[in-house]
Amino acid sequence: MEITKLKKLLIDQKAKWTIPAKAQIETTAQLKARYGVGDKTSPSATPISKNALKRNTSAKITPWTSVKKNLIKTVEKTNPLPASWDWRNVDGKNWITPARNQGGCGSCVAFATIAALEAHMRISTATHNLNIDLSEAALFFLNNCRCAIGWTRPAALEFLMAEGACPEECFPYTDRDTAAKLIKGSKNIVKISGFDSSTDANQMKRWLCENGPIVTGFTVYNDFFTFFRSGSGVYNRIVDPSNTAAGGHAVLVIGYNDSRRSWICKNSWGTNSAHPDGCFEIAYGQCGIDSRMQFPQGVVNITTRDELYYIPKNLSVKNEGVTGWLLTDGRSRMRFFDNEEDAKNGLKVAKRHTYQCFVGRDNTAANRKDFITEYWIGTSGLPAETLTKTDKISYNPKKTYVIKNGSSWAIRELLSNNQEHYMHTCRNMADALALLVEVQNNSKLCFIGRSNKRANRKDYIMNYYEK
Numbered sequence: 001m002e003i004t005k006l007k008k009l010l011i012d013q014k015a016k017w018t019i020p021a022k023a024q025i026e027t028t029a030q031l032k033a034r035y036g037v038g039d040k041t042s043p044s045a046t047p048i049s050k051n052a053l054k055r056n057t058s059a060k061i062t063p064w065t066s067v068k069k070n071l072i073k074t075v076e077k078t079n080p081l082p083a084s085w086d087w088r089n090v091d092g093k094n095w096i097t098p099a100r101n102q103g104g105c106g107s108c109v110a111f112a113t114i115a116a117l118e119a120h121m122r123i124s125t126a127t128h129n130l131n132i133d134l135s136e137a138a139l140f141f142l143n144n145c146r147c148a149i150g151w152t153r154p155a156a157l158e159f160l161m162a163e164g165a166c167p168e169e170c171f172p173y174t175d176r177d178t179a180a181k182l183i184k185g186s187k188n189i190v191k192i193s194g195f196d197s198s199t200d201a202n203q204m205k206r207w208l209c210e211n212g213p214i215v216t217g218f219t220v221y222n223d224f225f226t227f228f229r230s231g232s233g234v235y236n237r238i239v240d241p242s243n244t245a246a247g248g249h250a251v252l253v254i255g256y257n258d259s260r261r262s263w264i265c266k267n268s269w270g271t272n273s274a275h276p277d278g279c280f281e282i283a284y285g286q287c288g289i290d291s292r293m294q295f296p297q298g299v300v301n302i303t304t305r306d307e308l309y310y311i312p313k314n315l316s317v318k319n320e321g322v323t324g325w326l327l328t329d330g331r332s333r334m335r336f337f338d339n340e341e342d343a344k345n346g347l348k349v350a351k352r353h354t355y356q357c358f359v360g361r362d363n364t365a366a367n368r369k370d371f372i373t374e375y376w377i378g379t380s381g382l383p384a385e386t387l388t389k390t391d392k393i394s395y396n397p398k399k400t401y402v403i404k405n406g407s408s409w410a411i412r413e414l415l416s417n418n419q420e421h422y423m424h425t426c427r428n429m430a431d432a433l434a435l436l437v438e439v440q441n442n443s444k445l446c447f448i449g450r451s452n453k454r455a456n457r458k459d460y461i462m463n464y465y466e467k
Contacts, residue, residue, distance in 0.1 A: 001028055001222045001223055001226065001238075001240070001242050001243055002242075003019070003023070003025050003226070005240075005242075006019065006223060006226060006238065007019055009238045009240055010238065013238060013239065015233075015236055015238060016233050016234040016235070016236050016260075016283060017227055017231045017232060017233030017234060017235055017236070018231060018232060018233055019226065019227075019230050019231050020230065020232070023229075023230035023231075024229070024230060026226075026229065028222045028225060028226075031225035031229060032104075032225060032246060033104050034103075034104060034229075034269075035104070035225055035228070035269045036102050036103060036104045036105045036106045036107065036108065036147065036175065037106055037108060037150070037220050037246055037247035037248060037249040038105070038106020038108050038109065038147070038149070038150025038151060038247065038248070038249070038250075039108055039109055039150060039151075039152075039153065039217035039218075039247075039248035039249050039250040040109075040149070040150045040151060040152045040248060041152070041248065042152040042153070042154050042155075043152075046152065046154045046155070047154060047158075048154070048196075048197045048292070049194070049195060049196040049197055050154075050157070050158060050161065050194050050195055051193060051194030051195075051297075052194050052195065052196035052295075052297060053194065053196070053297055053298070061080070061081055061082075061206060061209060061210065062210055063082060063085075063209045063210065064090065064123065064209065064210055064211065064212070065090070065091055066090075066091050066093075066126040066128075081202065081205050081206060081209065082209060083257075083258045083259065084255065084256060084257040084258060085205070085208050085209050085255045085256055086254065086255035086257075086264055087119060087123075087208075087212065087213055087254040087255055088254065088255070088264075088277070088279070093128035093129075094128060095119055095122045095123055095128050095212075096115075096119050096213070096252075096254055096266055096279075097115065097118040097119060097122070097132065097133070098277075098278075099266060099267065099268070099269075099270060099271050099277060099278025099279070100114075100115070100136065100173075100268055100270070100278075101175075101268065101269060101270030102136070102173075102175060102268045102269065103175025104147070104175055105147035105175040105176060105177075106146075106147050106148060106149065106150035106151075106247070107136060107137075107140045107145070107147065107150075107151070107175075107268075108150070108249050108250040108251070108268055109140075109150065109151040109152065109153055109155075109156050109217075109250040110136040110137075110139040110140035110145075110151065110156060111136050111250070111268035112153070112215045112216075112217075112250040112251050112252050112268065113139065113153065113156045113157060113160065113215055113250075113296070114134045114135070114136045114139060114165060115213070115252040115266055115268070116212070116213050116214065116215050116252055116296050116299075117134055117160065117165055117190050117192070117296065117299055118132050118133070118134055119212055119213045119252070119254070120211075120212045120213070120296060120299035121190060121299060121301070123211075123212045124299055124300075132190075133167065133168040134165040134166065134167060134168060134190060135165065135166050135167060135168045135169075135171040135172070135173070136168075136173050137171045137172065137173040137174070137178060138165065138166050138170060138171035138182060139156060139159065139160070139165055141171070141177070141178050141179075141180045142159075142163075142171075142180045142182075142404055142429075143155070143156075143159055144180070146177055147175070147176060147177050150247075150248070153215055153216075153217060153250055153294050154195075154197075154294065157192065157195040157215075157294060157296060160190075160191060160192045160296070161191065161192055161193065161194060161195070162428075163189075163191075163428055163429040163430070164189040164190055164191035164192075164302060164429060164430060165189060165190045165191075166182065166186050166189050166429065166433055167184075167186050167188075169184050169186075170182045170183065170184045170185070170186050170433060171183065180403060181401040181402065181403055182401060182402035182403070182429075182432070182433060182436070183401050184436070184440070185402075185433050185434065185435070185436030185437035185438075185439065185440050186433040186434070186436075186437065187303060187305060187433075187434055187437055188301050188302065188303050189301075189302050189429065189430045189433065190299060190300070190301055190302070191299075191300060191302050191430075192296045192298055192299050192300075193297055193298025193300070194297045195294055195295060195296050195297055196295045196297060197292050197293060197294045197295060198292070198293060198295070199290075199291060199292050201284065201290050204253070204290060204293045205256055207293075207295045208253065208254075208255060211295070211297075213252050213253060213254045213266070214252075214253050214293045214294060214296075215250060215251075215252060215253070215293065215294040215296070216251060216253050216263075216265075216289060216290065216292070216293040216294070217248050217249060217250045217251070217288070217289075218248070218249060218251070218282065218286070218287040218288050218289040219245050219247070219248055219249075219287040219288050220245070220246045220247055220248070220249045220287070221237050221238075221243050221244065221245055221246065221287065222242070222243050222244060222246060223237065223238045223243050224237070224246075224287075225246070227280075228267065228269060228272075228274070228275060228280060229272060229274065230272075230274050231274060232274055233281070234260055234261070234262045234281045234282065234283050235280060235281065235282045235283065235286065236282075236283045236286050237286060237287055251265040251266060251267055251268070252265060252266040253265050253293060254266050254279065257281070260281065261283055261284045262281040262282060262284065263281065263282050263283075263284065263289055263290065264279060264280075264281055265279060265280055265281070265282060265289075266278060266279050267279065267280055302430055303434075304359060304360070304362065304430045304431050304434045305357060305358075305359060305434050306357065306358040306359070306361050307355045307356075307357045307377070308332065308355060308356045308357070308358075309354060309355055309378075310329040310331075310332070310334070310354065310356060311329060311354075312350070312351045312352075312353070312354060312380040312382060314329045314330050314331075315327065315328070315329050315334075315347055315350055315351055316329075316330070316347070317337070317340075317343040317344065317346070317347050319340070323336065324336040324337055324338055324339075324343075324460060325337040325338075325339065325340055325342070325343035326343075327343060327346050327347060327350060334350070334356055335350075335356075335374075335462055336459060336460050337448070337449055337460055337462070338449055338452035338453075338454055338457070338460045339452070341388060341389060342389070342448050342449045342452070342460070342462075344388075345387045345388060345389060345390060345448050346448050346449075346462045348384075348385040348386075348387060349376065349387070349446075349448065349462070349464055350376060351380060351382050351385070352376070352379070352380055352382060352384055353376040353377055353378045353379065353380060354377075354378030354379070354380050355376065355377045355378040356374070356376055357374070357375050357376065357377055357438075358372055358373065358374055359372070359373045359375075359426070359431045359434050359435045360372040360373055360426060360431045360435075363427040363428070363431070365427060368427075369458055369459070370425070370458075371408070371425065371426055371427040371431070373424055373426070373431075373435050373463070374462065374463055374464075375435075375438055375463065375464050375465055376464045377438070389448070389451075390446055390447070390448055391446065391447040391448070391450050391451075392444045392445070392446045392466070393444065393445045394443060394444050395413045395421060395423065395439075395443060395445060396413060396443070397439060397440045397441070397442065397443055398440075399413050399414045399415075400412065400413045400414075400423070400436065400439050400440055401414070401436075402429070402432045402433060402436055404429075405425070408425050408426060408427060408428075409425070409426045409427070409428060409429055409431070409432035410422060410423075410424070410425050410426070410432070411423045411424040411425075411426070411432055411435060411436055411439055423439065423445065424439075438465055439465070441465070442465035442466055442467055443466070443467055444465065444466040444467070445463065445465060446463065446464050446465065446466055447461055447462065447463050448461070448462040448463075448464075449461045449462055
């Protein structure tokens with residue numbers, strides 16, 4: 001929309017926002033290239049809630065507060081709702097993570113939902129300055145989304161229930177279609193237990209006050225690009241034939257103001273002089289902003305590693321006949337071997353370490369043994385003893401990564417001839433990232449017992465890593 005015409009329309013229609021006289025002038029085409037949209041309309045069969053907590057919508061409002069570093073609910077209850085709320089200033093602190101920039105890619109759904117997770121992690125731990133930066137790229141591209149197409153909010157929330165979100169360093173963001181590879185391992189991810197939604201503005205406000213920011217979408221018209229780039233005030237759409245719709249856009253709702261009749265939102269278009277923290281206000285009812293909002297629930301940090309401590313000097317092997325040779329620390333039955341030679345080699349490896357570790361033991365698959373990976377960490381200080389028989393496969397840890405492979409996740413190494421070395425298969429993203437930490441800390445994948453002929457030979461193979 002031409003800037004001179006827009007300024008006149010703002011005056012004629014008594015808009016709630018203005019453009020400074022010296023505002024930087026950019027064409028609508030330039031602004032569209034700078035600011036991506038991509039909130040798609042959900043199919044009619046899409047669930048509006050999943051595993052949602054029951055809410056007593058008639059109970060008194062319990063606004064959230066923190067006291068010192070302990071998360072509590074205030075005993076002071078109120079009816080009606082507070083006249084305003086803003087998570088940038090609750091208990092005098094800002095609970096919102098810094099604004100990100102999606103660029104020209106239509107990945108706004110990923111940015112809005114990740115922003116919700118980051119804020120809820122700060123709120124749930126009562127740590128307003130918690131250093132957390134989750135990967136929007138992983139959420140978007142691991143789901144085969146494309147910049148020109150976008151995504152739906154319920155689909156993003158369902159993925160966060162099933163798989164979760166990983167740190168930014170696992171998959172750094174670029175605003176163009178990118179191969180879906182997780183390039184760095186992580187011991188922790190963030191998941192949600194469920195989500196709810198509502199079309200009731202009072203319930204939206206209640207959720208904001210009692211729990212935290214929520215996710216929504218609205219139709220972006222051409223004038224909104226100029227508003228975010230240069231305008232100030234509360235956005236409402238200018239009525240004019242040239243002010244056409246550019247697409248749907250997802251944002252994080254962080255508050256509201258009844259006196260200004262506005263929702264306060266965190267955008268994903270970076271910052272500028274007009275909106276220095278990347279947040280803006282939009283009038284109630286404008287452009288479908290409050291037609292339905294999504295509420296993430298049960299945001300938690302997930303650790304999948306299972307580390308069992310033992311004392312190396314207590315280790316021994318015992319012959320249990322047809323069952324095999326048992327490695328034990330006198331307390332736990334740690335590992336079976338097919339023969340005495342394998343058992344002695346396994347004992348020598350175990351004595352170097354202090355923890356027997358597993359990834360994947362919590363999965364519920366019928367073939368769960370296929371997805372359990374065992375390895376050994378910690379340093380006992382004892383010298384490494386020569387093994388009579390071992391199977392070592394060297395790899396380049398800098399070339400390892402995780403990809404989604406159907407319903408499972410694969411750790412692979414990119415070889416010099418652009419072929420791939422298949423290293424491990426994991427049940428979910430959390431397991432794959434936890435195991436990738438160990439893969440990237442070493443350079444040799446080693447096995448003891450792969451030559452045995454037992455029908456259940458997997459139970460008798462010991463694997464470990466070496467530098």
